Amino acid sequence: MGRYALRRAGTAAGTAVFVLVVNFFLFRLLPGDPIGLITRGRNMDADQIRALRAQLNKPIWQQFLDYASNPFSTGVDSVKYSRPVWGLIGERVGPTLLLVGTATVIATAVGLWIGIRAGWRPGQGFDRGSTAVTLLLYAMPEFWLGMLLLIAFGTGIGPLPALFPIGGISTPGVDTSTPAGWLDVGRHLVLPATTIVLGYVAEYSLIMRASLVDEVHADYVTTARAKGLKDAEVRRRHALRNAMLPTSSLVLLNIGFVVSGAITVETVFSWPGLGLLTYDALRGPDIPLLQALFLLFSLSVIAVNLVADLLYGVIDPRVRT
Amino acid sequence: MSADAGPGTGADAGTQRTGRQDARALARARRRTALRRAVRDLLRKPGGVAGLVILGFFVVLALLAPLLFPAETLEVTRTTQPKLASPYAGYPFGTDRYGISVLALVAWGARISLLVGISATVISMVLGTLVGIASGHFRNLLGAVLERLTDWFLVIPFLPLVIVLATVLGSSILNVVVVIGITSWPATARLVRAQTLSIEARPYVERSRALGAGEWHLMTRHVLPNVMPLVLANTTLTVAVAIASETTLSFLGLGDPFAVSWGKILDDAFGAGAITAGAWWYLVPPGVCVVLVVLAFTLLGRALEEVLDPRRRSA
Numbered sequence: 001m002g003r004y005a006l007r008r009a010g011t012a013a014g015t016a017v018f019v020l021v022v023n024f025f026l027f028r029l030l031p032g033d034p035i036g037l038i039t040r041g042r043n044m045d046a047d048q049i050r051a052l053r054a055q056l057n058k059p060i061w062q063q064f065l066d067y068a069s070n071p072f073s074t075g076v077d078s079v080k081y082s083r084p085v086w087g088l089i090g091e092r093v094g095p096t097l098l099l100v101g102t103a104t105v106i107a108t109a110v111g112l113w114i115g116i117r118a119g120w121r122p123g124q125g126f127d128r129g130s131t132a133v134t135l136l137l138y139a140m141p142e143f144w145l146g147m148l149l150l151i152a153f154g155t156g157i158g159p160l161p162a163l164f165p166i167g168g169i170s171t172p173g174v175d176t177s178t179p180a181g182w183l184d185v186g187r188h189l190v191l192p193a194t195t196i197v198l199g200y201v202a203e204y205s206l207i208m209r210a211s212l213v214d215e216v217h218a219d220y221v222t223t224a225r226a227k228g229l230k231d232a233e234v235r236r237r238h239a240l241r242n243a244m245l246p247t248s249s250l251v252l253l254n255i256g257f258v259v260s261g262a263i264t265v266e267t268v269f270s271w272p273g274l275g276l277l278t279y280d281a282l283r284g285p286d287i288p289l290l291q292a293l294f295l296l297f298s299l300s301v302i303a304v305n306l307v308a309d310l311l312y313g314v315i316d317p318r319v320r321t
Numbered sequence: 322m323s324a325d326a327g328p329g330t331g332a333d334a335g336t337q338r339t340g341r342q343d344a345r346a347l348a349r350a351r352r353r354t355a356l357r358r359a360v361r362d363l364l365r366k367p368g369g370v371a372g373l374v375i376l377g378f379f380v381v382l383a384l385l386a387p388l389l390f391p392a393e394t395l396e397v398t399r400t401t402q403p404k405l406a407s408p409y410a411g412y413p414f415g416t417d418r419y420g421i422s423v424l425a426l427v428a429w430g431a432r433i434s435l436l437v438g439i440s441a442t443v444i445s446m447v448l449g450t451l452v453g454i455a456s457g458h459f460r461n462l463l464g465a466v467l468e469r470l471t472d473w474f475l476v477i478p479f480l481p482l483v484i485v486l487a488t489v490l491g492s493s494i495l496n497v498v499v500v501i502g503i504t505s506w507p508a509t510a511r512l513v514r515a516q517t518l519s520i521e522a523r524p525y526v527e528r529s530r531a532l533g534a535g536e537w538h539l540m541t542r543h544v545l546p547n548v549m550p551l552v553l554a555n556t557t558l559t560v561a562v563a564i565a566s567e568t569t570l571s572f573l574g575l576g577d578p579f580a581v582s583w584g585k586i587l588d589d590a591f592g593a594g595a596i597t598a599g600a601w602w603y604l605v606p607p608g609v610c611v612v613l614v615v616l617a618f619t620l621l622g623r624a625l626e627e628v629l630d631p632r633r634r635s636a
């Protein structure tokens with residue numbers, strides 16, 4: 001396990017270096033005066049601009065080393081907000097984690113339940129129905145689904161009144177530290193979370209179904225049946241244990257991607273998280289902010305992947321070889 | 322191979338040549354039967370047929386769009402219709418923020434969405450197949466580097482990378498195609514690499530190597546034909562992803578501002594406040610088109626996978 005963990009950590013570190021390289025050089029490809037790009041429309045005194053120019057006039061490899069030695073330094077402020085980028089990002093982490101966390105938990109539970117029911121009796125009524133629905137959901141752009149939900153439940157259609165707020169994380173003026181405030185946040189959470197849940201339920205249930213279908217006809221399942229075990233027991237204690245492996249790995253790996261996948265959904269619902277911040281940054285474009293966000297998204301995926309790999313090594317000893 | 326003109330009488334060389342021609346004809350005939358069987362199997366799968374029918378409809382729509390809705394109907398300055406109007410006679414999907422028929426927009430959008438989706442997939446497939454075969458075939462530094470590169474690209478979150486690339490490159494149709502193409506190849510590369518490894522472990526490849534076949538010959542004559550079915554099935558699935566990505570990019574305002582794609586229509590609708598105005602006719606049609614096309618490619622891809630993958634082909 002030690003060597004396996006070490007090797008995984010090495011891979012993760014390599015990927016992190018690659019991300020740093022991409023993040024540094026990609027933004028150097030932008031046409032135009034870099035100082036104009038990163039200070040666009042903001043007053044800076046001559047000293048600051050001179051310092052920035054001196055920094056940019058260094059040899060490119062030295063600039064890269066400076067950047068790589070501390071990629072989190074708040075060198076240049078955000079163009080749009082005129083504030084250090086990491087402070088700005090820090091405020092937005094909470095709402096995103098709340099939205100993505102809630103959605104992931106619900107999507108996993110519902111997705112696995114559907115996948116297990118469908119995969120245990122492939123080809124039967126429930127399986128056909130759920131596969132059709134999940135394929136349809138899988139084909140939907142998340143933000144479009146979000147807009148439909150908004151129009152149906154946020155503004156109300158025909159006789160239907162507006163059931164849920166149209167955007168934001170809380171009603172202005174409501175103190176979110178009181179129980180009434182939490183309830184308000186919860187009401188705002190319903191629609192965006194449902195949107196993300198529907199998208200991921202489709203994916204999780206399809207994978208769960210596929211891995212369970214592989215096990216249904218395995219010899220050991222037949223043996224378990226022959227022993228006279230109840231159907232539910234064969235499923236829970238024999239088939240599921242093996243079928244859970246690929247699914248759990250996917251769910252873990254996905255957590256990293258869900259955060260960045262929330263960009264469009266947060267935009268549609270004006271949810272004040274990292275996704276909406278990314279949308280604001282690219283509409284500018286706000287280069288310093290975009291660069292910091294890309295680094296954050298990539299590094300968090302790498303970190304989550306590493307954790308997922310290590311956990312997977314614990315669950316399934318075969319991968320440790 | 323130039324061993325043809327080696328030792329041996331003319332007659333010998335003649336029989337050898339006819340022998341090889343026979344072998345070629347045989348291989349061609351075998352390929353024809355395989356193709357015919359694949360098509361027949363595909364047409365037996367309801368998912369595959371449904372996918373083909375939906376795609377056929379949208380291809381025809383894309384081709385006929387200029388005839389059905391002349392280009393000037395899309396011009397903001399020529400329209401005389403009310404803005405953001407709900408469906409009425411002649412305008413079954415109502416009008417958009419400028420008073421243009423949403424039906425005409427959706428028909429024209431099919432052209433850009435399909436074009437971008439398919440061209441991006443071509444880039445992605447060529448890159449993925451090249452990198453996949455090369456990283457599986459060469460067991461040296463090159464192979465290792467390519468494998469690492471694939472893994473790295475797989476880990477970088479797709480949407481942020483696409484956003485950053487699109488911001489850096491600027492917005493035009495070509496750039497959208499390039500951005501989607503160069504971000505969606507790693508999955509294919511990994512698939513092709515695994516298949517390459519399994520093919521190169523087979524005895525006939527070893528035999529070919531022993532007979533002196535070069536790297537190029539091995540890769541193009543033995544590995545490539547065997548990975549092609551897999552690539553083909555994967556292609557249709559990748560088109561679905563590419564079209565969905567184009568929609569997302571355009572929705573985020575990173576697409577070509579002058580090209581009407583389904584994502585662009587949705588972006589305009591969102592920007593024009595179609596949600597608060599309750600203008601469902603502006604939002605529903607382009608979204609339904611995306612869903613149908615993505616679903617069609619997914620169904621077709623799944624059906625192809627079952628038809629072309631010998632392990633999953635039921636007897």
